[in-house]
Amino acid sequence: MTDSVDRGPSRVAWPPIVFLGAAVLGVVLAYAVPLPWIGSPLSDILFAAGWLLAAAALLSIAMAIRTLRHADTTVMATRSARHLVIGGPYAFSRNPIYLGLAALLFAVGLITGSVWFLLASILAAIVTQKLAIEPEERHLAERFGKRYRDYQKKARRWF
Known part of the structure; x- marks a missing residue:
């Protein structure tokens, strides 16, 4: 095996940094620039949906690990x-781990009624794709070749 295959796809574990940073950004913006939220009864439905999404996200992360x-x-x-x-x-x-993390941030937005968390989850997903997913895909394609390319055709990047 070549050195590039033996080495990991990144020298920095970007996903925890990105998602934690997005969560902090969501909190800071929610307090600094509060945005209006949807009123009842839709807000109550979104609150419940947020808890269900959070549970599904945590389950997805745990199953993937x-x-x-x-x-x-x-x-x-x-x-x-x-x-x-x-x-x-x-x-x-x-x-599924990155999808779960993005879904968890989105769920926090639904639970707290914070538009900033909804936006932060989307931003975190985009940044994670550029900093982590694309290098991981190159690594896996180099390491596993046709098997990985066949898998790419069967399973979507996110969902």
């Missing part, structure tokens, strides 16, 4: 993948 560990490969974006994982939540999304 469990699937990676069961396959004896890394969860860390800074380490090289040992195995190509295409089962469990990875059969539906190539990035």
Whole structure:
């Protein structure tokens, strides 16, 4: 194997930094520049939907991590993948952990009634795609070749 294949896709674990930064940004903007929210009864429905989305996001993240560990490969974006994982939540999304993190931020926006969290979740997803997902995809394509390219045709990047 070449050095580039043995090396992880990134030297920095961007996703935790990006999503934590987006959450902090959401909090700061919610207090500094509060935006109006939808009134009742729709706000009550969105509040309940937010809790359901948060539960689904946490479950998705937990299942994805469990699937990676069961396959004896890394969860860390800074380490090289040992195995190509295409089962469990990875059969539906190539990035269920990042999708779960974005959904969790979006859920916080629904629960708290903060438009800023909704926007921060979308921004975090875009930044994560550029800083983490695209390098990971190049790494996996180089490491697993046709198997990964075939998987890309079956499972979407996000959902």
